[in-house]
Amino acid sequence: MATTAEPDLAGSALDAWRSYLQSHAAILRQLDAELVAEHGMTARDYEVLLYLAQAPERRLAMSALAERTMLTRSGITRLVDGLVAHDLIERVSCPEDARISYASLTDAGYEKLRQAGCTHIASIRRLFLAHFSGPEIEQLAMLLARLPGARMGEGSCSVE
Amino acid sequence: MATTAEPDLAGSALDAWRSYLQSHAAILRQLDAELVAEHGMTARDYEVLLYLAQAPERRLAMSALAERTMLTRSGITRLVDGLVAHDLIERVSCPEDARISYASLTDAGYEKLRQAGCTHIASIRRLFLAHFSGPEIEQLAMLLARLPGARMGEGSCSVE
């Protein structure tokens, strides 16, 4: 119907890209829905609590959180606002540098994280991992690690 | 520091999942930024125009668009509103069923899509495909196709 002069994607390349895009949307939506339904918490909330739990003294500067979650600093400010309102996190100012404010996991936040972790990790297994064999997971990990933004070996996915 | 009684993710499983999540965020952000910078259009806009270009008579009912893009019907209404305002799409009512309104690609929309396609596909190649060999792409396509939401063989990624 028209020219195909522009660079085209076809075959496996297209399949890989489409599956990558669409599966991500579907899985994340489902993951979020389950976490919200069972623990009143979004996947982002969970992610933030997890990073804090894994950090030294269970606290991180706002900027550090923003970097890990791939949100902007203003995005993190608002997300943390919500978690503070639910007493899962508290803000702690830094005595050495007054510009810095830490997000610090409360005991309640830690407990909430542990509870939600069961649901969340089970969901990840069911929606993602269960579709592959052990060697396939390794293969997938190896391939996906090459993509921009992929970072590895930064702690566990459950509470330490 | 705490018990690890809850199910845990470790090793390749964690790496695969983390890379999957984080690479997606990074790639999509970059893809969107490039499309916006060069063509004043988001990746979602592009996606909608592409689905229309590939559809019979270059038009689709709103619900069909919603399903393909994994947006809700209200989300699609608003996205299409924007594209209509830019004359890339027009709404056409269905004579057989007055409930249905088609989103129909205009010539301007088609031309815009062709232009943006060059940028977009080049970006996908650079950010995603370039990191793998041919056989690796096939492997990846095969693996990712098993995930929920992944659908394959539904046309090309460029204008037909």
Place this chain on the structure above:
DNA sequence: TGACGCTCGTTGACTCGTCAACTAGACTCA
């Protein structure tokens, strides 16, 4: 000391997409 430039976090205004409620039209069945 103090002006300059940088970083950190927050805020206002905005965009994008959701959910729930709604309207309008089509189908079904008595």
Place this chain on the structure above:
DNA sequence: TGAGTCTAGTTGACGAGTCAACGAGCGTCA
């Protein structure tokens, strides 16, 4: 025919996250 129900699409109110602008604090260098 007409009540009940279902589907398609839109709208209002909202939540989440972005960008741009800002205030405050730190470091540097003259």
